[in-house]
Amino acid sequence: MIDERGEQAASEVLERLCAVEWIGDWSEVFGKAMSRRLLMREHLRRAALWSQKHSAESAWPFFDITEYIDPEFELSPSLSCKLEELVRGQPSGVKATCRGAVHLAELREQNPAMVPHDLPDLYEPLIRLYERGGEFITDNCGAVDLTGVSFRTGSLQGNAYNTQVVPLNDAVLDALDAEGRVTFYASGDDRGVVFRRLLPQGGGQRDEVFSATLGWQPTTQLSTSEVDIECIQIYDQDAARLIEHAVLGSAPR
Template sequence: MSKSLTDALMERLSGIKWTNLEGRNAHVASRSRLMVEYLRRASLWAEVLGGPPKWPIFDIAGALAPEVRVDPELDERLEEFLMAHVGGIETENACRAAIRWATLRDTPGVQLPDLPDPFEPLLLVYERGGEVIADESRAFNFGGRSVRIKPWREHLSAEPATALDTATLDALDREYEQAHVDRW
């Protein structure tokens, strides 16, 4: 029997080093580009919904199908995990929204618009360096790069910001690191 998307996501979340202080300044290029891609994808879903209930991280599954709920046992495990390992409310809400998204995708008979998975780039941001929190200037900061949080419509684009495969992401980081080494 194959694992549900929800169970697989819970395992993924459990494997992230959430308080990875060294990771916050690692993978600067790929994490910032992945955040741009998350914002692009979230804006595509926001457009389908006629605007997001909250921006930039929101419960897409809840807006699409409020009747679909996370299994209470899994929800309790998620809450315990978040309290023990994740520090920021924004990130906690992102994890809740991603789990609800996986639950929606696991629900038989649900028809979703033909749009890319909104949370995959955000999950990769976390996996490549832990939690990231927007600062008071409405930007996500990644060491030497920041990603401004603009109104959702300004993030709309048909063109992806980056491919999500490891080779592409690692190449972005190598290129960024080399450019910064060459400056000194």
């Protein structure tokens, strides 16, 4: 599976959105809270870049970018009817971004020169978020609720200056998720090895190391106190880069 899908036709984007289970099983969605949170943060970053490019700062972070690229753009009637049926009753942020994803794909197909090629695909992180657990909602205080995790979006400028939050690779996203509380660690010897300490909801503790071929495997390296081991605690965003390095065999960024 390729990481970016920016060249998809509008009908393909709409088909993916129609296949989403918008209100899924709570426990299953909660188990994907980390990847969904990182995907949302990646959307916030990309949306900041696109909004700056097209003077859409006031609409950030959940908007239909085609309204700013080409205000006269219209979706074909057949796709428009199916799209509006899909978004009926959805939260406002979901509604705007689903429309934007389909509209941008159609605009790119109709007039490629109007769509910038120097920016990462705007809506792919959100589409993947939807595919991994359905909708999100926002409150009046600027917080985003992803079912099991809630956080504030921060400022447009702060998100625009951020680096890539998470690679859009299913193997990496799957490796980030777990049921329970997770803390990530990296080896202190520059080998790029990533570990995690997992505290399942039912109690207990598991220490694991990631392998591209075997996934998460039990380890004893984290079984002693943190003072005695040659590992440092890292953020989940850094863990995503190390997992990407293991999965794709590329140098960590």
